[in-house]
Amino acid sequence: MQKISSNFHFLRNKGFFDLLSVNFLTQFLGFGSTLLVAKFVTPVELGDIKILQSYTALFVILAGFGFNAAVLKVCAEDRPDQEKLGILRLAVQRAGVATAITILLVIVLALSGVITSTLRLSLWLIVYACTIPLQVLTGIFIVFLQAQKKIKEMARSQAVVKIQSVVLIVISTWAWGFKGFIFATIAAYALGLWPFLRQIGVNFLHTPLEQKPARFMQYAFFSVLGNGIALLGQRGDILILDHFTVDRAAIGYYALATIFVTAASQVTGTVQSITTPYFSEHAQDETWFRRQLFLNQLRMALLGVAVAVGVYVLAWILVPLVYGPDYSPTLSFLAILLINYVIASSTSLVGVAIFSLGFVKYNSLSVMISTPISLITTFVFLTKFGIIGVAWAQVVLALVSLCINAIFVNIVLNKAFK
Incomplete structure (x- = not known):
């Protein structure tokens, strides 16, 4: 109980609950x-x-x-x-x-x-x-x-x-x-x-x-490269649907599912916002860095599962109640997209760790590898299975990114603390 109390006060002093509560408030309002x-x-x-x-x-x-x-x-x-x-x-x-x-x-x-x-x-x-x-x-x-x-x-x-x-x-x-x-x-x-x-x-x-x-411009360049390619991978499903789907209403159902996933992502974003400056501050402390990365990433993975379950239950109640049976495809899309969210949560702090150690090129390289795979998979799955295939393509991307990030974070840690 003392340890729990100590952790609670530590998080409160660092502003975690302020940011988390505001993120929940803003996401609730936005949602x-x-x-x-x-x-x-x-x-x-x-x-x-x-x-x-x-x-x-x-x-x-x-x-x-x-x-x-x-x-x-x-x-x-x-x-x-x-x-x-x-x-x-x-x-x-x-x-x-x-x-x-x-x-x-x-x-x-x-x-x-x-x-x-x-x-x-x-x-x-x-x-x-x-x-x-x-x-x-x-x-x-x-x-x-x-x-x-x-x-x-x-x-x-x-x-x-x-x-x-x-x-x-x-x-x-x-x-x-x-x-x-x-x-x-x-x-x-x-x-x-x-x-x-x-x-x-x-x-x-x-x-x-x-x-x-x-290295100011180096950080900026690799960031825009990595974030741009990563966002293309994340939003590629919508862009491909825009160009290759004639059922415009179905895009709306899919878009509504992504809104629920965005709500879930606020938890991940909050943790990343809190941890980034602290990882940067302790970038020279190998013992602290490795321990905190492992512990916080494990907690984030478990939290991701709980958040996904909660979001789906909420959507299961709201979608039929607010929009009626015509929007039932949204729940099918959401269930698959939340699998993607859980997998992504399992490596959500890896990019933060790599960035904090100054090896931003590895984050860029990661998305340069995964994004083409995502876009190709999304297009192929769309032609083979329809819009539901687009949702499954996002799960494939998450699995590919998980494997790449696991490899790159080990390389970066060994280089940083050799």
């Missing part, structure tokens, strides 16, 4: 708002929303160019506060250039018909792309607070952002449907910058940086 949004739009429009979000998420990775990961790694190290502010300024400036280039790329690709399956979606993608610079700035501000272990401040800011976003998006979608959702999302991201700017201030814009941190 509830998504359920309401799904009621205010048709299944086809729900699928279109998911497609727009998937394309935009890829462009956000490119626009941010990994500078959020570089800020997280470098600012988590022992540096003067003024130097950290200078690093933040450097990241924002360079991300601004990358974002401008990305916006132009979105416009060119959308108007040329290279991406999205219809002209209607291409035009809406250009409008929705207004969220890209706002998402990039928000991501950098969040990791800046996280790197300084200001978990409580970060959590409170996220709570404020989510509450105002939910209210704005739900009311707008109820009033104006699909169009209301798009424009309200843009406005919500814009308003969401204020809580973070209040925490950080704007003085960083005038803070000089005498010398760029060593």
